Amino acid sequence: MENPVKETLDLRDAVAADAAAIADIFNESILAATATMVVTPQTAADIRRQMAGFTNREGYVVLERAGEVIGWGAFKLYSPRGGYNRCAETSVFLRRTESGRGLGSRVVQALIERCREAGYRHLIARVWADNEASRALFRKMGFEVVGIQRDIGYIGGHWQDIAILQLVLEDVGPEVAERFF
Numbered sequence: 001m002e003n004p005v006k007e008t009l010d011l012r013d014a015v016a017a018d019a020a021a022i023a024d025i026f027n028e029s030i031l032a033a034t035a036t037m038v039v040t041p042q043t044a045a046d047i048r049r050q051m052a053g054f055t056n057r058e059g060y061v062v063l064e065r066a067g068e069v070i071g072w073g074a075f076k077l078y079s080p081r082g083g084y085n086r087c088a089e090t091s092v093f094l095r096r097t098e099s100g101r102g103l104g105s106r107v108v109q110a111l112i113e114r115c116r117e118a119g120y121r122h123l124i125a126r127v128w129a130d131n132e133a134s135r136a137l138f139r140k141m142g143f144e145v146v147g148i149q150r151d152i153g154y155i156g157g158h159w160q161d162i163a164i165l166q167l168v169l170e171d172v173g174p175e176v177a178e179r180f181f
Contacts, residue, residue: 007065009103011110014060014072019047021069022060028096033156035093035128053092057118057180061110063094063103073107077117077125086177088120092137100133108141112167119177121169124148129161 014022023042029035030042051060055077063071071094078087090111092104115123127134129148139145143165151159 003147009106011061011106012064012065013114014051014062016048016051018042018060018062018069019051022047022062022072025069025072025093025095029093030140032096034130035134035155037155037160039155047086057088057120059114061114063107068140070095071107073111075111075118075120075123078122086120086172086174087122087124088115088118089124089126090115091125092134099155103133104137105141112141112169116169116172116176119180121171121172121174121177123167123169125165127163127165129163135163135165138165138167141167 023044023046026036026038026047027041030040033039058076059074059160061073062069071092073090073092075088075090078089088106092107092111094103094107112123123136123143125134125143127138129135136147144167145149145163146166147164149164150163151158152162
């Protein structure tokens with residue numbers, strides 16, 4: 001009996017050269033109008049500008065198969081208000097052909113690790129309330145739904161509800177983030 005070939009996936013911090021792939025994957029969801037409130041397709045230049053504006057506590061990770069980026073995640077400061085400096089917002093996007101294969105878990109786990117290293121204690125994910133697959137992904141990774149924002153977005157000709165999910169990293173105390181200030 002033959003041994004099945006294992007898929008080799010690499011997860012790493014994104015670099016500027018990944019901007020086109022990140023934009024392409026993001027644009028799949030933007031154009032489908034099923035997972036993001038962003039309505040304008042993004043360019044590689046848009047992504048590079050965002051990357052250039054990140055602090056040392058923000059960034060992208062990319063998931064690659066055979067050198068091709070098939071998914072990405074982002075973590076960024078939730079709010080510029082000082083009291084929120086230990087809270088990050090997270091996002092995950094996969095090529096639409098890759099969803100439902102368990103790959104999102106790898107990206108979320110990497111985001112959790114990056115956030116822990118960056119001194120974030122509280123992680124947020126904003127997910128379309130009717131996107132059960134995304135909600136299930138974040139719940140699987142330890143996030144809990146803490147609320148639904150009703151009719152907060154208007155996209156595709158109708159109002160959209162957003163689920164707010166959170167994960168509190170109990171092992172990250174205030175002293176962890178202090179090294180960044």
